[in-house]
Amino acid sequence: MATLSPTTAVEKAAGFDHAVVSFIDAGGYPFSVAGSFVADGPGAVVEVGPLDASVMPADGQEVGLLFSHIRPQPGIGYDERRYVNAWGTASVDAARRVVRVQVTSATGWDEAETPFFEYAERTVDEAKRYMDELGARPRLSAWWTFFLTTRLPFLTATIVPVALGGAVAARHHRFGWGWFGLAMLGAVLIHLGLNMANDLFDDASGADKANVTPTPFSGGSRVLQYGLVSRRAVVTAASACYVGGIGIGLYLAAARGWGLLWIGAVGVLISLAYSAPPLRLVHRGLGEVTTALGFGPVTTLGTYYVCAQRFSGEALYASLPVALFIALVLYVNEIPDRDGDAAVGKRTLPVRWPKQRVINGFTLGATLAYVLIVVGVAARITPAWTLLALVTVPMARGVAAGLRKHYDRPYDLMPAMQRNIALHFVTGTLLVIGYVIGNIVR
Amino acid sequence: MPTPGVLPPPVAALVDAALVAELTVVDGRGRPVSYPLIPLYDGSRIYMTSSALFSKKLRHIKANPKVSVAMTDPIGVPAQPFARATVQGDALVHDGDLHTDWERLLPLWRAKEPVIDKFVKMRFGIPLFFERSVIEIAPTRVTYWLGGDTSVPPEVFELAGAG
Numbered sequence: 001m002a003t004l005s006p007t008t009a010v011e012k013a014a015g016f017d018h019a020v021v022s023f024i025d026a027g028g029y030p031f032s033v034a035g036s037f038v039a040d041g042p043g044a045v046v047e048v049g050p051l052d053a054s055v056m057p058a059d060g061q062e063v064g065l066l067f068s069h070i071r072p073q074p075g076i077g078y079d080e081r082r083y084v085n086a087w088g089t090a091s092v093d094a095a096r097r098v099v100r101v102q103v104t105s106a107t108g109w110d111e112a113e114t115p116f117f118e119y120a121e122r123t124v125d126e127a128k129r130y131m132d133e134l135g136a137r138p139r140l141s142a143w144w145t146f147f148l149t150t151r152l153p154f155l156t157a158t159i160v161p162v163a164l165g166g167a168v169a170a171r172h173h174r175f176g177w178g179w180f181g182l183a184m185l186g187a188v189l190i191h192l193g194l195n196m197a198n199d200l201f202d203d204a205s206g207a208d209k210a211n212v213t214p215t216p217f218s219g220g221s222r223v224l225q226y227g228l229v230s231r232r233a234v235v236t237a238a239s240a241c242y243v244g245g246i247g248i249g250l251y252l253a254a255a256r257g258w259g260l261l262w263i264g265a266v267g268v269l270i271s272l273a274y275s276a277p278p279l280r281l282v283h284r285g286l287g288e289v290t291t292a293l294g295f296g297p298v299t300t301l302g303t304y305y306v307c308a309q310r311f312s313g314e315a316l317y318a319s320l321p322v323a324l325f326i327a328l329v330l331y332v333n334e335i336p337d338r339d340g341d342a343a344v345g346k347r348t349l350p351v352r353w354p355k356q357r358v359i360n361g362f363t364l365g366a367t368l369a370y371v372l373i374v375v376g377v378a379a380r381i382t383p384a385w386t387l388l389a390l391v392t393v394p395m396a397r398g399v400a401a402g403l404r405k406h407y408d409r410p411y412d413l414m415p416a417m418q419r420n421i422a423l424h425f426v427t428g429t430l431l432v433i434g435y436v437i438g439n440i441v442r
Numbered sequence: 443m444p445t446p447g448v449l450p451p452p453v454a455a456l457v458d459a460a461l462v463a464e465l466t467v468v469d470g471r472g473r474p475v476s477y478p479l480i481p482l483y484d485g486s487r488i489y490m491t492s493s494a495l496f497s498k499k500l501r502h503i504k505a506n507p508k509v510s511v512a513m514t515d516p517i518g519v520p521a522q523p524f525a526r527a528t529v530q531g532d533a534l535v536h537d538g539d540l541h542t543d544w545e546r547l548l549p550l551w552r553a554k555e556p557v558i559d560k561f562v563k564m565r566f567g568i569p570l571f572f573e574r575s576v577i578e579i580a581p582t583r584v585t586y587w588l589g590g591d592t593s594v595p596p597e598v599f600e601l602a603g604a605g
Contacts, residue, residue: 020514022466022474029530029583030466030474034514035592050593055585066476070462070518077555078461078518083478097593120571123495127570130497131540138494138573141542144566207586216567226570 001085001109001119006044009086009106012040016067016084019048021099023064024091031055032066046086049098056099059092065101082110117413123211128227138228149223149234151195156421157295157326159184159192160428161319165303167435168315171383174308179256183306186248187267187299187374193241194271196234199224201275202346203231205283211340213410217417218333219340242268257309260302267298283346287334288327296323315373317381318431321389324369325424328362332399332420336410352400359403366396366423373431382431383438389430448486450599453527453584457483457511461554462518465490465577466510467502467533475502478518481511482550485599488529488579491544491551500535500575509533509579516590526590530583531601536576544574 004012019037022030033055037048046065057063064087071080086106090099109119109128131137139150166180199220202208208220211220223229249264273279274290281290300319304312334341334348335358340350350358373389376382402416449457457463463481468476479501482489488511491499503509512528513519519526536543551558565572584599 017516018514020464020476022464022476022510024468024472024474025530026466027530029508030468030510031530032464032466032474032476032510032512032514032528033585033586033592034512034526034590052593052595054595062473063511064466064474064476066464066478068462068464068476068478068515068518070478070515072461072517072520076557081478085476087473117568120493120495120568124570126497127573128493130494130500131573134537134540136494136537136540137574138569140566140569146564228569399593 002114004084004086004106004108006086006088006103006106007041009084009108010039010044010103011041012108013037013046013065013067013084013108015042015174016069017044018067020066020068021048021051021057021063021090021101022045022066023061027194028164043061044103046088046101046103047098048101049093049096051097051099053094053097056092056097057090058360059090059223061090062087063090063099063101065103065262080111081116082108082112084108115213118213121214124225132225138226145223145228148221149196149199149229149237150192151175151199151221154193154195155188155191156425157291157329158187158215158299160326160425160432161295161299161322162187162303163432164318164322164428164435165300165315166307167432167439168300168312168318169304169307170439171435172308172312176307178305179252179306182248182252183303186245186252187303189241189245189248190267190271193238193245194274195221196238196241197272198275200231200234200238201280205346207281207337207341207344207346211337212345213336213340215336215410215414215417217414217421218335218337218410240381252306256306259311260305261297261325263302263305267302269296270294270298280346282348283349285349285352287348287419288331291330292323292327295326296320314381317376318386318435321369321431322424324365324372325427326366328369329356329421329424331362331365332403332417335403335407336413336417355407359400359407363400366400369427370396383434385437385441386431386434388434388437389427389431392423392427395419399423448585449483449529449581449601450584452525452588453486453586453599454483456513456519456525456527457481457488457529459521460513460519462515463490463506464512464514465499466512467499467507468508469502470505470524475499476512480551480554481513482547482554484550488531488581489547489550490577490579491547491574494540494573495570495574497575499505500537500577503533503535503577507533509577511579514590515602523588524590525588526585526592527584527586529579529581530585531579531581532537534578540575544576547576557601 304315
């Protein structure tokens with residue numbers, strides 16, 4: 001709850017239906033009594049009463065005031081929670097049976113101003129201190145701990161460009177399930193390692209802790225902030241994923257051609273340089289470029305190379321729309337994080353740019369991606385069936401509309417973020433399907 | 443004559459109807475501090491639960507177990523006829539198993555806030571919210587206003603020796 005000035009507290013209190021006066025009785029127990037009240041905001045004074053003489057505090061006694069509101073929702077529970085706590089010294093007017101309180105300190109919470117999830121996020125340290133004193137640790141099932149720690153759903157960012165690389169290879173009659181499967185496994189491991197490394201570096205820089213409005217799509221996994229998993233465990237898991245991914249990459253390079261080594265090295269290096277010092281590219285506004293490169297050309301071209309044992313201009317071109325859409329996923333997900341990011345010097349594009357430029361940037365990026373799809377077909381680089389991907393244009397328009405409407409409200413922005421992630425996945429999947437159909441009907 | 447350890451029936455009905463009650467505890471400076479919480483009554487004790495996220499009240503109770511629970515809000519306490527009551531008593535914090543102990547109160551909680559089941563299923567999204575202590579309150583004294591008019595003398599029920 002937030003600290004309020006006495007005048008602000010009393011001004012807010014004026015909007016409530018009744019006041020509850022609390023004081024310590026002769027037996028040392030707190031006692032509370034409700035009554036109607038009059039609030040004098042500028043004077044920071046509240047008068048409660050009339051009250052029966054037997055339930056009034058003593059003149060000069062310190063009392064607490066509570067103003068509380070909920071709206072019952074039958075069959076659900078309630079909402080519209082807000083309350084003000086205030087304290088001061090009671091002056092008792094025995095003749096009028098009124099308690100007059102000069103408010104000297106106050107706190108309060110209104111979920112319309114501070115959504116519950118943000119309110120809860122601001123008290124994480126309080127929870128950790130309490131649990132530390134008890135020797136307790138928060139727990140989740142092994143599955144959910146794995147799911148959160150690895151940020152598993154974001155694997156679509158890897159699955160799509162790998163599948164696209166395989167689809168282009170199939171068009172060139174160079175596809176093999178075994179090599180493709182190994183490429184997918186290696187890329188997935190590197191991606192999981194990247195997700196966990198990113199959490200470690202954002203935890204170390206304070207970026208995730210400074211973010212009090214995390215959503216399922218932004219603000220990191222929170223497993224470190226909540227104490228669900230130790231740093232050591234995340235370091236171990238991230239390292240294991242990187243070792244596994246690099247090991248597969250080295251095997252594939254030895255088996256399929258050393259050209260892969262270069263592209264693999266670029267992939268691993270940018271995945272680390274993304275958030276690790278000294279480069280910390282995402283802090284320099286280069287996160288989108290890094291992400292586009294890693295989850296676009298590097299992954300698609302790498303997969304193509306594993307299958308075909310050579311590079312391909314077509315594979316490179318086909319990866320560009322996917323690269324743009326995944327960069328837009330990061331870009332939009334950075335919007336609700338921008339205050340926390342700015343606080344720790346993580347100067348992402350939404351930190352650097354004003355709202356309208358950020359929204360225009362999304363529209364420009366999505367438009368460019370669709371233009372590349374059309375030009376690819378017109379120039380006979382990619383199969384005509386990849387035009388199927390254009391059916392997602394309304395989704396992109398919906399994301400832009402969501403950004404315009406909810407830019408400054410992180411929790412209201414969540415549907416647009418979710419739609420934006422789906423935009424990458426569906427568009428990329430349709431490109432792959434376009435290739436598959438093109439391969440069948442040619 | 444009230445039965446020791448048991449709230450008088452109209453007060454029990456009020457607690458059962460209440461979606462919100464004001465738990466008042468004594469802080470380290472001797473001040474009363476009030477928290478709106480859901481009161482749950484099993485026939486002899488009032489229970490409330492508190493997330494580790496909002497644990498200040500738990501520290502206060504551990505330092506001074508004297509508390510009160512007031513039902514005051516005509517909207518948050520949809521009882522017919524409306525009444526107001528303040529239950530004073532001694533509180534005990536159960537925090538041996540924050541992860542699951544509070545789940546024994548889910549049937550009572552669900553009756554007042556059915557949506558809690560949805561949140562419990564999604565506890566992975568707010569894990570610290572579901573690390574909860576149970577506050578058990580043994581009532582010792584009840585002050586009751588039928589009709590809710592606190593400008594008139596209340597009925598007082600002494601439950602000392604309860605439990």
